[in-house]
Amino acid sequence: MSTANGFLAGYSFGAAAYVVILTLLSLVLTVVRTRSWGVSFTPLDLIRTLLSAQDRKTGGFKSTIRVVADSTYHNVFRLRRAGAWCNEAVHVDGRALVLYGSIGLIIASILGFISYHAGTGLITGVLLGLESISGVVFAAGGFILIFRRAKAPNIRAVTHKDTWALQGLIILLGVSSALSSVYGLVNPTASSSLPHIITLVVLGAFLLYAPFSELAFLIWKGALITLKTVRGDARKGESNPAGGGQMLGEQR
Amino acid sequence: MVDGPETHSAKRDDESKEKGKFIVERDYIEPTRIVEPSSLTAEGVDISGRWGTIVLPRTINEFDTSIYERVKRLPGGSHIANCWQCGNCSAICPVAHEHPEFNPRYLIHIVKMGYTSEIERLKDSVYLCSGCGLCSSVCPRGVDPQHVMIALSLAFHAKGVL
Numbered sequence: 001m002s003t004a005n006g007f008l009a010g011y012s013f014g015a016a017a018y019v020v021i022l023t024l025l026s027l028v029l030t031v032v033r034t035r036s037w038g039v040s041f042t043p044l045d046l047i048r049t050l051l052s053a054q055d056r057k058t059g060g061f062k063s064t065i066r067v068v069a070d071s072t073y074h075n076v077f078r079l080r081r082a083g084a085w086c087n088e089a090v091h092v093d094g095r096a097l098v099l100y101g102s103i104g105l106i107i108a109s110i111l112g113f114i115s116y117h118a119g120t121g122l123i124t125g126v127l128l129g130l131e132s133i134s135g136v137v138f139a140a141g142g143f144i145l146i147f148r149r150a151k152a153p154n155i156r157a158v159t160h161k162d163t164w165a166l167q168g169l170i171i172l173l174g175v176s177s178a179l180s181s182v183y184g185l186v187n188p189t190a191s192s193s194l195p196h197i198i199t200l201v202v203l204g205a206f207l208l209y210a211p212f213s214e215l216a217f218l219i220w221k222g223a224l225i226t227l228k229t230v231r232g233d234a235r236k237g238e239s240n241p242a243g244g245g246q247m248l249g250e251q252r
Numbered sequence: 253m254v255d256g257p258e259t260h261s262a263k264r265d266d267e268s269k270e271k272g273k274f275i276v277e278r279d280y281i282e283p284t285r286i287v288e289p290s291s292l293t294a295e296g297v298d299i300s301g302r303w304g305t306i307v308l309p310r311t312i313n314e315f316d317t318s319i320y321e322r323v324k325r326l327p328g329g330s331h332i333a334n335c336w337q338c339g340n341c342s343a344i345c346p347v348a349h350e351h352p353e354f355n356p357r358y359l360i361h362i363v364k365m366g367y368t369s370e371i372e373r374l375k376d377s378v379y380l381c382s383g384c385g386l387c388s389s390v391c392p393r394g395v396d397p398q399h400v401m402i403a404l405s406l407a408f409h410a411k412g413v414l
Contacts, residue, residue, distance in 0.1 A: 037326060037327075037406045037410070038322075038406070038410040039406055039409045039410045040409075086346045086384045088346070088384065091384055149385070152389065154390065155386070155388075155389040158385065158388040158389050158391075158394075160399075214402075217402055217405075217406075221379065221405060224379070224405075228376075
């Protein structure tokens with residue numbers, strides 16, 4: 001029994017190391033691709049701005065964090081800059097499901113890993129449940145996005161191959177994550193499982209492909225919008241210390 | 253009762269908004285260039301009101317087509333030269349309805365012509381694109397405006413405009 005537990009723990013750490021290494025590799029590839037466009041990697045610029053936020057020019061660390069949080073909440077979580085203006089409800093719903101599903105998957109996977117190694121079985125079960133629901137939500141979003149493009153001949157004709165590939169990978173990753181979590185719930189003592197290994201392979205493919213897809217531009221653009229909001233707020237703060245910042249897209 | 257400076261300023265704003273409000277794509281013309289004489293008679297015929305609207309010519313001295321050249325080299329921007337300004341992209345764009353300052357047709361036009369001052373004025377609007385792809389689906393020339401907007405954002409940033 002102890003040998004099985006030891007193998008299970010080793011497998012779990014091995015899988016975590018695989019994900020971390022591939023995530024770092026994906027990050028490096030994203031930086032390289034962004035630099036090939038002749039622009040700086042804005043997420044890094046944003047981190048630099050946050051770190052130097054003690055300066056007077058950037059309005060102080062606390063207010064900078066507040067601006068970043070506001071910008072992220074409105075532009076990303078409430079989808080203001082991520083599709084909410086599109087008058088096709090199905091497009092907005094698809095993006096919302098992919099976004100919330102991915103957040104759920106990341107949180108549930110990280111907490112699940114910690115909970116498993118801390119030996120809290122009940123919480124691990126709850127997190128596996130959350131992970132399977134997030135997987136279904138993620139896959140449903142991907143399916144809606146791909147279906148929207150596939151059903152309209154004119155949109156289908158102009159869709160690039162990388163968009164099909166990315167949305168296909170989203171569906172695969174969502175379905176395999178959901179199946180793997182359900183398998184983990186049903187067989188908590190299994191040392192490893194085919195659904196889990198398939199999920200790791202699909203995740204690897206997703207992480208290696210993402211830097212070469214439109215996702216790289218979305219990351220660059222998202223960070224740039226936040227960066228400009230922070231800098232705009234700092235400039236406004238210089239002329240009017242009591243004044244708050246204005247989000248990009250609010251000016252009419 | 254005498255109007256204060258704030259009332260005058262509000263009146264001036266209202267007047268600028270009213271001026272030339274029937275002009276298509278009115279947002280792209282500075283209010284100072286729109287002249288609407290309160291009374292105008294031509295050869296004895298009263299042509300006052302909107303019929304007498306005059307748009308003064310614009311003088312552009314600074315041209316820079318380096319952004320256009322850069323856009324053509326970036327992924328997604330290679331077909332920008334095909335644009336013949338039909339405006340289908342702007343007509344179908346859901347963001348343009350919400351934010352008139354974002355107009356894919358006009359952004360492509362100012363970049364092709366190299367209107368530096370207009371690029372500077374409208375630079376932020378390029379980031380309003382939500383990437384839904386409707387513009388590309390109606391473009392008769394295969395310009396793919398959705399991806400041209402991506403190339404424009406990158407070119408503006410690389411050029412230091414943004």
